[in-house]
Amino acid sequence: MTRARRLRLQVFRVIVLVLGGAFFLVPIGAMFEFSTRGNRVGAPRTLEAWTTIVTYPDLLGAIRDSLGLATITSVGMLVLLLPTMIWVRLRLPRLKRSIEFLCLLPLTIPAIVLVVGLSPVYRWMAINLVDTIFLLSFAYVILVLPFAYRALDAGLSAIDVKTLSEAARSLGAGWGTVMFRVIAPNMSSALLNACLLSVALVLGEFTFANLLSYLNLQVEIFQLGLANAGTSIAVSVASLMFAFILLVILSFFGRPRRRVAPERTGLAYPSAAAGPK
Amino acid sequence: MTTTVAAAGLGTAARAGVEVRLENLQRRYAGVTALDGLSLTMAPGELVALLGPSGCGKTTALRLVAGLEQADSGRVVVGGEDVTGQPTNKRDVGMVFQAYSLFPHLTAWQNVAFGLQMRKVDARQRRQRAGEMLELVGLSGFADRFAHQLSGGQQQRVALARALAIQPKVLLLDEPLSALDAKVRARLRDEIRRVQLEVGITTLFVTHDQEEALAIADRVGVMHSGRIEQLGPPTTIYSRPATPFVAEFVGLTNRLPGVVRGGEVDVRGTRLPLVQPDAADGPAIALVRPEAVTVASGGETAAGPLVGTVIATAFLGATSRVSIDLGDLTVLAQLPTSEATALPAGTRVRIAIRPDPVLISRDEAAPERA
Numbered sequence: 194m195t196r197a198r199r200l201r202l203q204v205f206r207v208i209v210l211v212l213g214g215a216f217f218l219v220p221i222g223a224m225f226e227f228s229t230r231g232n233r234v235g236a237p238r239t240l241e242a243w244t245t246i247v248t249y250p251d252l253l254g255a256i257r258d259s260l261g262l263a264t265i266t267s268v269g270m271l272v273l274l275l276p277t278m279i280w281v282r283l284r285l286p287r288l289k290r291s292i293e294f295l296c297l298l299p300l301t302i303p304a305i306v307l308v309v310g311l312s313p314v315y316r317w318m319a320i321n322l323v324d325t326i327f328l329l330s331f332a333y334v335i336l337v338l339p340f341a342y343r344a345l346d347a348g349l350s351a352i353d354v355k356t357l358s359e360a361a362r363s364l365g366a367g368w369g370t371v372m373f374r375v376i377a378p379n380m381s382s383a384l385l386n387a388c389l390l391s392v393a394l395v396l397g398e399f400t401f402a403n404l405l406s407y408l409n410l411q412v413e414i415f416q417l418g419l420a421n422a423g424t425s426i427a428v429s430v431a432s433l434m435f436a437f438i439l440l441v442i443l444s445f446f447g448r449p450r451r452r453v454a455p456e457r458t459g460l461a462y463p464s465a466a467a468g469p470k
Numbered sequence: 471m472t473t474t475v476a477a478a479g480l481g482t483a484a485r486a487g488v489e490v491r492l493e494n495l496q497r498r499y500a501g502v503t504a505l506d507g508l509s510l511t512m513a514p515g516e517l518v519a520l521l522g523p524s525g526c527g528k529t530t531a532l533r534l535v536a537g538l539e540q541a542d543s544g545r546v547v548v549g550g551e552d553v554t555g556q557p558t559n560k561r562d563v564g565m566v567f568q569a570y571s572l573f574p575h576l577t578a579w580q581n582v583a584f585g586l587q588m589r590k591v592d593a594r595q596r597r598q599r600a601g602e603m604l605e606l607v608g609l610s611g612f613a614d615r616f617a618h619q620l621s622g623g624q625q626q627r628v629a630l631a632r633a634l635a636i637q638p639k640v641l642l643l644d645e646p647l648s649a650l651d652a653k654v655r656a657r658l659r660d661e662i663r664r665v666q667l668e669v670g671i672t673t674l675f676v677t678h679d680q681e682e683a684l685a686i687a688d689r690v691g692v693m694h695s696g697r698i699e700q701l702g703p704p705t706t707i708y709s710r711p712a713t714p715f716v717a718e719f720v721g722l723t724n725r726l727p728g729v730v731r732g733g734e735v736d737v738r739g740t741r742l743p744l745v746q747p748d749a750a751d752g753p754a755i756a757l758v759r760p761e762a763v764t765v766a767s768g769g770e771t772a773a774g775p776l777v778g779t780v781i782a783t784a785f786l787g788a789t790s791r792v793s794i795d796l797g798d799l800t801v802l803a804q805l806p807t808s809e810a811t812a813l814p815a816g817t818r819v820r821i822a823i824r825p826d827p828v829l830i831s832r833d834e835a836a837p838e839r840a
Contacts, residue, residue, distance in 0.1 A: 353569055359538055360571040360629075362558040364585030364636060378575040 221430060228427040242423030243431075252428065255413035258326045262409065263395040265330040267388040270341045273334060275384070278345055279372050282354050296342035299335050304400040307332070315405050326407045336401070337394050341387040348383020352376070389443045393436055487515030487672040488549030488639045490535070495544035497530050497696075504530040505541070506696035512640075517666055517673040518701075519683035522693030523719065528676045531693075532642050535674060537561045548639050559588075564633030564671075568645040570625045572617040578628045579604065579613035585636035603631035606665055623654040630662065634669060641666065641673040647682060659686055680720050684708060692716045710745075714831035717757045722791075724758040724801050725831070726823075735830055739775045743827045754830040760791060762824040763803035767817055776801075780817045783810050794821060 228242045246252060274296075281288050299307070311332055318328055354376060361375045377384065399411035408416075410432060418425030490512040497505040504527045512518050520528040533539045535546055537558035545554045553561050564585075572581050582600040591599065604610045607627040617625055626646050633641060643662065647655040663686045666673050677683050683690045684704040691701040692715070700712040711717035718725075728737035733747040735756045742756060778794040778801065790810035792803045801821060805813075813819060 352574070353571070356567050356569045356571045357573060359536075359558070360565070360567060360632075361573070361584070362538070363536060363561075363563055363565040363642075364632065365559045365588035366584075367559055370588065375573055379573070 221433060224426050224430050228423050228430060230423065242421070242427040245421075245424050246428055246431070249417065249424070251408065252413050252417060255408050255410045258408070259396055259410035261327060262330050262333060263392040265327055266333040266337060266395050267391045269330055269334045270337050270387065270391050271384065274338070274341055274345060274387075275377065276372055278342070278349060279354065279358075279376055282349055283358055293342065293346075296338045298339075300339045304336075305404070307335070308401055308404040312405065326402075326409065329402060329405065329407055329409070332401050332405075333391075333395050333398065336398070337391040340390040340394065344383050344387040344390060345380070348380030348386075349376075351383070352379050385443050389440060392439060396432060396436060487513075487670050489514050489547075490549075490640050490672050490674070491545070491547040492531065492535065493545040493547065495531065495534055495546070496542045497527070497534065497539070498542055503696050505534070505544075508544070508693075508697060510691060510698060510701065512672050512674065514672055515670045516688045517663070517675060517686065519675040519677060519687035519690045520693055520698075521677060521680055521683040521690055521720070523678060526693040527696040528678075528693050529644060530696075532644055532674055532676045535640065536563050536565055536642050562636075562639045563642055564636060564638035564640070565642040565644065566626065566629045566633050566646040568648055570617065570622065570649065571629055572620075572625050572632075574617050577614045577616055578609060578620065581617075581628055582632045582635045585632060589636060599635055600631075603635045604628070606634070606668070607631045607661070621654075622650050623658050626650065626658060627661065630665065634665070634671070638671070641671045643673065643675040645677050648677070648679070655682070662686065684720070690720075692719060694719075711829060714755075714757055714829050717829045718831075722760050722802060722804075724756075724760060724763065726756045726758055726799070726801070728754060728756045728830075730754045730830060735828065737823060740823050740825075742823060742825055745827045745829045749830055754832055757829045757831060758823055760802040760804035762826055762828075763801060764822045764824065765792060765794070765803050765805060765809070765813065765819050766821075767813055767819050776821045778819055778821060780813045780815050780819060782815060783813065785810075794819060796821075 229238045229240060231237055231239050277292065281292050315328060315332075318324075322328075357375055357379070358371045361371045366375065396410060398409065399415065401407075402409040402412045403415070410428075414425050414428050414432070417428065492508055492510040495505045495508040497503075506527075508527065508531055510518065510531075520531060522528050530539065534541050535548075537553070537556055537560075541554065545552055547553070548561070548563075572578070573584065576584065579600055582603050583596045586596045586599055601610065601613070604613055607630055609624060609627055609631065612620060612624060612628075617628075620628065626649075629646070646662070647658055650658060659682055662675075675683070675687060684707070687704060689701060690704050690707045691698040692707060693699065694715050700707060700716045707716065707720055711720060717723050726737045728735040728742075730736075730744070730749050730751050730753075732751070733749075734741045734743055735754060736742075737756050737758075742758075776796055778796040780792055781795045781800070782793040784791040784793075785807065788807060789804050790807045792805055792810050792813055794801045794803060803821065
């Protein structure tokens, strides 16, 4: 590659980065700018919209509920999907296409149709079981299936599941050990990606909650926007920043480990028995 | 590699080999017969190699012993116990796979200790045993390395240590060397044999590489179409093949057209005794090893009934393989390199065939090598 071509490529990269960054940052900057405006023309900038966030008890509750929903949905998705996908890959490969089709199906069904279908079920659960916003996690698990499936499938494809499981089985491991102590630790990035997608989706979900009359973060932001536009925008910026920070944290934990502390796997290093470190 | 584990340590670790019996195993996949009544008895501490082309059923046989697949019928008996219906994790077998199978998130030491942890061996014994096993395969200095920090050969040695650490009744080796380069393969092959003899474990070794099988095994079972065609010591398999398939699969063989008459086969004027003296008269293909072909330069003037032209010479080290064109067929002769170098391409030669007993084949097709 010539020096001129390298330079051109470098310039191209910088331009793409600047344009891409601007695409995301300009709206956020504009939102921040709006949220710090005073209440009248010519008024000085103020953080009042931000400081009043904590004075809305419903808003704090909605944030707490959305975080709870994100956690329950992620756990539910993993419990449902991970063992199923590993089992299908190992024992029932003929079902792979069917499972993939089922998992991708929610993408093709409009949210409103899903809500109409689920509405009687939710009504029944609210009357006969318990009426809590966390019931939404059942619907959210379905909603995140297509994205989580893709992330987990990529992780499973990156390792030799069959050989690893057969090796573990020949060493005396049961199926539970194979799944959770052999396969899962070797697809930690995929698990984190699936969780991240689930969390992002749940934190940004509006249609289900609104139509099923639950008050999650997005519904609360919407209602707040009708009463106090500044605070509504401030909460939106804060939730975007929260998602961004979460992404960075999960990416940090999801990096491939060059070293694993022996204690983390429950096996202490044999300082006396083995050779030099 | 000359690493030796202290006798005391290995003594506590090793378990005497047990007899392994495969009795009339049958296995079919969607109408294709993988195993067709395979029977094999392995003596305690013996290393048996199953050798054969792709699809002959050798890996299926090994996986049935491991419990990774279930037989349609037949029994697997290990140490007198019928384990046919037992799941893999209850069978007490150690296995080394063709593909690299170390758990990537664990270090070499943790990999070796994994099976011991599954057996709830206490931490102190685990440490001692895993250390011994890594020492046995000469990798005690690599205990804290992850799989991606080890070479292919080292990974397979750790896999061997891991399989042996659980003191299995039987060791199963599923083409463990096939992913390695030639030099590492030869070294690790000797290493496996040394460790197997040291531990004294009954071992089933599956390979499509005849050199590997002949070099490492106490007995070799040549498989064809789901059955063992011949089972015997490597020297017997090579020098006294029982069937044309074995003769052609193990080692190189010249297929020379001839006519069977009175318990002999006439190959262009040379009468060769038959391994099967009761063979019916008629046309047949004589299977002659290249080392049974002698060559003399000098064309028409030299001794030997057949005249041909050297067309190529393949250098193999101490010996060379010379291809001689007889007009309508090509004959291979294996000669000392010093003799072969005197026969450049184009040299007219006379060849003779040593009158050793030969096998005949009525089948035109030669078996494919894996």
